[in-house]
Every structure is written in structure tokens, then in C-alpha cells.
Amino acid sequence: MFKQKGLLIVLSGPSGVGKGTVCSYLREKQKDIIYSVSATTRKPRVGEVDGVNYFFKTKDEFEEMIKKDQLLEWAEYCGNYYGTPRTFVEETLEEGKDIILEIEVQGALKVKEKYPEGIFVFLIPPSFAELKNRIFYRGTETEDIIKSRMSIAKDELQMMKYYDYAVVNDEVPNAVKRIQSIIEAERLRKDRILPYYEQWLKEEL
Numbered sequence: 001m002f003k004q005k006g007l008l009i010v011l012s013g014p015s016g017v018g019k020g021t022v023c024s025y026l027r028e029k030q031k032d033i034i035y036s037v038s039a040t041t042r043k044p045r046v047g048e049v050d051g052v053n054y055f056f057k058t059k060d061e062f063e064e065m066i067k068k069d070q071l072l073e074w075a076e077y078c079g080n081y082y083g084t085p086r087t088f089v090e091e092t093l094e095e096g097k098d099i100i101l102e103i104e105v106q107g108a109l110k111v112k113e114k115y116p117e118g119i120f121v122f123l124i125p126p127s128f129a130e131l132k133n134r135i136f137y138r139g140t141e142t143e144d145i146i147k148s149r150m151s152i153a154k155d156e157l158q159m160m161k162y163y164d165y166a167v168v169n170d171e172v173p174n175a176v177k178r179i180q181s182i183i184e185a186e187r188l189r190k191d192r193i194l195p196y197y198e199q200w201l202k203e204e205l
């Protein structure tokens with residue numbers, strides 16, 4: 001039986017645009033996609049669970065993962081390391097399952113070098129003013145971190161040109177519907193469907 005590799009979907013965008021919020025809503029709506037859990041040296045926030053939200057690591061542990069080539073990509077962001085465990089992604093794709101990575105922009109561009117066939121979705125705010133509001137009112141970080149995230153966000157917004165799709169996160173359910181449409185369309189691309197037809201033709205002759 002012909003086995004197709006899964007789709008690698010990367011959801012990225014500027015800090016504070018709503019990647020985390022949109023991704024967890026998508027997670028509820030789209031159960032047939034696997035979600036990659038990242039490793040980080042950031043301290044857990046209230047309610048975050050090790051192995052569910054992140055794999056929380058010390059700096060030494062994280063650097064060991066880098067050395068052993070256990071990360072598909074990693075980036076330093078606001079003084080902490082974040083990275084995607086490599087084996088889990090590779091195995092999921094080999095099993096033919098679709099996987100989504102919710103990561104910041106530098107990491108997404110590194111994934112693109114390794115997986116140019118991936119689907120790169122860039123989440124954008126309805127306006128820059130709204131992006132500022134979201135970063136301010138989230139209120140989980142100190143003022144210094146908020147300032148640093150806003151300046152990073154400005155540079156990050158310019159990275160949209162490297163992506164396949166731009167999705168406006170005006171309302172979370174709408175943004176999620178748009179992402180679901182992209183996934184549905186990508187699953188139906190003829191280069192993914194054709195191998196199945198070719199297999200059928202062989203069987204019937």
C-alpha cells in the first residue's frame with residue numbers, strides 16, 4: 001500500500017500576534033493533526049505542565065540537546081532557548097501523520113531550509129496598533145520583556161515574504177477556520193493525490 005509522508009505545517013508570526021492562542025484553539029478543532037511540543041529554558045508559567053506545554057529544561061540540558069543534534073531547529077528568544085525535538089517530528093511525518101509546529105520566526109526559517117516542502121503559515125495582526133495592545137494586555141511578562149518583544153515584532157513582521165500563506169488573526173475562530181482551509185487544500189494537492197491513483201491503476205490492470 002502506498003504510504004504518503006505527513007504534512008509539516010509551521011505556524012509562525014510576530015510575538016504577541018496570537019500564535020499560542022490560535023494554535024490551542026486549532027488543537028481542539030482539528031484532532032487529526034499532531035502538535036509538536038517544544039523544549040525551552042523559560043520558566044513554566046502558572047498552569048503550564050512539563051511535557052504538555054513545553055519540555056522545561058535547564059540551560060545545560062538544552063545545550064546538551066543541541067550538541068547531540070536532537071533539535072530540528074532552535075532559537076534564542078528574549079534570553080531563553082526554544083527548540084523543536086527532531087525525532088518526534090521525523091517519526092510523525094514517516095507515519096504519514098500531519099504535524100504542526102508553533103514557533104517564532106527565526107526557527108521557522110531554519111525549518112524551511114530543511115523542509116522546503118513544508119507549509120509555512122504567517123499569522124498577522126489586523127493592525128500594528130492591535131499587535132501593541134495584545135503584547136501589553138497579555139501581562140504575563142515584565143515591562144522590559146514587553147518592550148523587547150515589541151521591537152522584535154517589528155523586524156519579524158517583515159519576514160512574511162518567506163511564507164506561503166498569510167492569515168489575519170482578527171478573531172480567533174476566523175483565523176482557525178482560515179488555517180483549516182489551508183490544510184484541507186494542501187491535503188488535496190494533486191502531487192499528494194496522484195500517487196494513490198497511480199496505485200489504483202496498477203492494481204486494476
Ligand SMILES: Nc1nc2c(ncn2[C@@H]2O[C@H](COP(=O)(O)OP(=O)(O)O)[C@@H](O)[C@H]2O)c(=O)[nH]1
Binds near residue numbers: 020038073083
Ligand atoms: N524557534 C522556536 N520558537 C519556539 C519554539 N517553541 C515556542 N517558540 C516560540 O517562542 C516564543 C515565546 O514563547 P513563549 O515564551 O511560550 O511565549 P508566548 O508564546 O509569546 O506566550 C513564541 O513566539 C513561540 O512561538 C520552538 O521550538 N522553536
Ligand SMILES: Nc1ncnc2c1ncn2[C@@H]1O[C@H](COP(=O)(O)OP(=O)(O)O)[C@@H](O)[C@H]1O
Binds near residue numbers: 170171
Ligand atoms: N484574535 C484575537 N483577538 C484578540 N486578542 C487576541 C487574539 N488572539 C490572541 N489574542 C490575545 O493576544 C495576546 C497574545 O497572544 P499569544 O497567543 O500569547 O501570542 P503569541 O503566541 O503569538 O506570542 C494574548 O493576551 C491573547 O489572549
